[in-house]
Amino acid sequence: LYVHNPAGSRPLNLGLDQENRVLIISGPNAGGKTTALKTLGLTSLMIQSAVPAPLDPRSRLPVFEDILANIGDEQNILEGQSTFSAHIRRIGQILKQSGPGSLVLLDELGTATDPEEGGALAVAILEHLIDKGTLTIVSSHLGVLKNWAHNHENARNASFRLGEQDRKPTYRLTLDMVGISEALVVAEQA
Numbered sequence: 001l002y003v004h005n006p007a008g009s010r011p012l013n014l015g016l017d018q019e020n021r022v023l024i025i026s027g028p029n030a031g032g033k034t035t036a037l038k039t040l041g042l043t044s045l046m047i048q049s050a051v052p053a054p055l056d057p058r059s060r061l062p063v064f065e066d067i068l069a070n071i072g073d074e075q076n077i078l079e080g081q082s083t084f085s086a087h088i089r090r091i092g093q094i095l096k097q098s099g100p101g102s103l104v105l106l107d108e109l110g111t112a113t114d115p116e117e118g119g120a121l122a123v124a125i126l127e128h129l130i131d132k133g134t135l136t137i138v139s140s141h142l143g144v145l146k147n148w149a150h151n152h153e154n155a156r157n158a159s160f161r162l163g164e165q166d167r168k169p170t171y172r173l174t175l176d177m178v179g180i181s182e183a184l185v186v187a188e189q190a
Contacts, residue, residue, distance in 0.1 A: 014158070014175070019154055022136045022155040023155070025139045025173070026140055026141060027160030029183065031160035031161070031169040041071075043061070044067055065101030066102040069106075070091055100134065103136075106125075108140060109142075111142070115144075119144030126155070156176065157177065159179025167185050
């Protein structure tokens, strides 16, 4: 897969084993996490629709029965819907609809509320999706999810990083590495 970003297109190399049901992607803000989720979802839809996709010829993707996503903010003050309640409402729909043939993409799972409660709820959601056999890709800054993925046999970590010298996003995904948010560096550069 190739991810387009301000620095140009970069390959998104991702290989998961059959037992990997959850991938937690962490790293800096504006580092590529959400773009990676969108790229995975759109590329999967392209392949399943017989649309040529920017893949290495050796790439293999499963055929999914459903591709379900919660990406972005659907807050609606007029309807009394906060960012958190909008996320939870959509995640509830995803939990009902998903199954062993589904790809679920969750952006910033467990955020927009108390981090401890959000983290505990996020772990429960991910364990439920594992029990259903669903392939789930999540972006997160929450330490509890990174630790959970490190210790769970069906989960895996991946991360994006900032460059060592220029402290700019590299847009390179590294498997089995936990990323840090780099909030102070990102704020300083803003």
